[in-house]
Amino acid sequence: MSFDYEKYIRPGKLPHIWCPGCGHGIVMKGLIRAMDALGMKKNNTAIVSGIGCASRLPGYIDCCTLHTTHGRAVAFATGIKMAKPEMQVLCVGGDGDGVAIGGNHFIHACRRNINITYLIMNNNIYGMTGGQFSPTTPTGAKASTTPYGNPDPPFDIAKLAIGAGATFVARGTAYHANQIEKLLVEAIRHKGFSVVEILDSCPTTYGRRNRFRSVVEMMNNLKEIAVSVQAAEHMSPEQMQGKVLTGVLYRDNRPEYVEEYQKVIEAAQDFAG
């Protein structure tokens, strides 16, 4: 029997707004499969997003969903998780939303290690506004605001997350559809702030400006650049040129923020007698 995606989809809310060839739909399927594999309760799950194409995802999923302001998803999610720790809280969004305008909230959520999973769909561009360069657009790439090539160096989202203190960091691609589910299952199970970056593609605003002739070519590119952590162990630095590591990149065990705050409550109540 084929997988029943509809049990997590809100009736009447599809079709989605994403363009043909966009990988966000593949990522959403991976998320739904992960939620199903974990037996997540719809009433007990909050999915929070900011602004952008990827941030429209919560509207399609039948949970407690919050489509917030640009870049602020993690801050809203922090309020939900603190106020109701028994809820499973997920954040979803894109690269511009997450690490440009939302960069401050992102690094501080990593630092606190609050038990939230953040799924970032990184398509290296601001798609919704028509293809302006984002903090993950490669240097030299064309965007509507870099007509002569991008002078900015890009962020490596995974490294940023690790540096800021996230305790589970993974990367996959929209091409490796089955892996998305597996990475998300591990991320959601992990206690602490977990970041899953899915390399995605935007044929509409990135591909056509950067000499990708078709959707298939963009997908193939994701396939070709991805190297699993295991495979990379046997590859030389030269062989890794132009490649991107995928799989679970980092895992650590640090105290989780809401649990730590529980200790504050106990200390305060002891103090108050």
Add this chain to the structure above:
Amino acid sequence: MSNRYELRFSGAGGQGLILAGIIMAEAAAIYDGKQALQSQSYGPEARGGASKSEVIISDEPIDYPKATAVDALLALTQEACDKYSGDLKENGILLLDSDLVKKLPKGKYRVVKFPIINTAKNEVGRTIVANIVALGAMVALTGIVSKESAEKAVLARVPEAFTDLNRKAFLAGYEKAVAAKKG
């Protein structure tokens, strides 16, 4: 507005003058059953700079929260004395640290001075209680709150381990002021 009594505690940031003002106001509002309002103004410095704490005491509800004509002014530094004595009433009380304030403001005031900080350091034993020495002196000079209420207010505000130290400081200030006033 005649029963409105205005006090100002001034000196440098970090000398505990805001606390001295709060205790004075609490003595009036909590223990003496009067109306009292304390306010302060301060600069960006946590330590140093000129700092003031104002207390208004009245039998009636207090409307304007800041001083209009000061009845009693404490100045622990020359800078504070220069800066904050302008609106002291004629014949108002001016309590000064005699080691630190050498230049008196122009005007007709009832000036009382003694080495306040030195009293705290050498007679009470800790410089940090200079604010409480000053408070004791202000209580003695103004008579606007009862000595008993003020002492209770001091002890309610300080950690138990420092009760004796602060009582000693309060009484030292009180007695020095009485003596200085006579002298």
Add this chain to the structure above:
Amino acid sequence: MSKIAFLQGNEACAYGALYAGCRFFAGYPITPSTEVAEVMAKELPKVGGKFIQMEDEIGAMAAIIGASLTGVKSLTATSGPGFSLKQENLGYACITEVPCVIINVMRGGPSTGMPTGPSQSDVMQAKWGTHGDHPAICIVPASVQELFTETVRAFNLSEKYRMPVTVMPDEIVGHMRERIEIPEPGVIPLTDRTPPSVEPEEYKPYDTRFGDVPPLAAFGSEYRFHVTGLNKAEDGFPTTRAELVQQEEERQMRKIEDHIDDIVSYEEYMLDDADVAVVAFGSTARSARFAVREAREAGIKAGLFRIITYWPFPEKQIAGIAGRVKAIITPEMNLGMTFHEVMRCAAGKSTVSGIFRVDGEPINPGQILDKIKEALR
């Protein structure tokens, strides 16, 4: 037994929030409001509540909206520059109709301005600071006791009308200390948001069958729903259908417009036979009261109209006063914000003149008394 305490305004504000049932605070340190956060950090965990110091003001505003959506009464506190940063998500709380309370202790501005100096220059920002049309409730207390009781009222109004409410003491009121009486729990009635009465399958977060303030479910309960900052239909999902967007926006404004008398609060002092009325708020109103008493002692018929609820503005009351007095005076620690509102309400029925001060010093009673005399000359 009520509890007697000698508290600072900002402290009283925090105790008012706790009394109102606030159990979540997110903030960011800023002078002169920080004491609110400090008291909440100390007291909230004692009652099982949560305090979080966020990475910035924007995040703090976001976090309280998230917390409130789980059904927990939530507070943030800030001052000028922080209030500017909060405007983005304040708008979000307006359009999504999520109850929450924002304390803004007014200091000099614009920008960094005068962090330790008093001001009353954020009152327009409280209504117009975030983009788009939206209802606003803003309360401007004048005493430590009032900061306590008005913070409780702010929570009640916020829950009742499903919207953010701002409480804006000026720095003087926020930092001064007075004796206050904290009533026993339950003495001041508390309001909670209306929960849904329909089955979860039927629930719509903006269901107008229940009036202009639709019931609000909590995240994590048996109700699931979608919340978005986009213009939305009754079911909470985005819509661009013109008639639905128009209806929703108008309904949100009606929440205030149809309940003005329930929300507006003010105090009148010696106004009945007054020839000249002073319209003031916050610490300036205390100065004005002093001036009015002095004027009366000098045989001048002066009175005071003290604004407690700044938004919605007490238009009807001020229009009424304008019809009775010869002159109105608006002293305020800004360059004429209330003056223009009062001019609008007076509509030429009396003269209106202002005393505007933005130098970080309070307007003293003498200044107001001089103006009273001048107005009647």
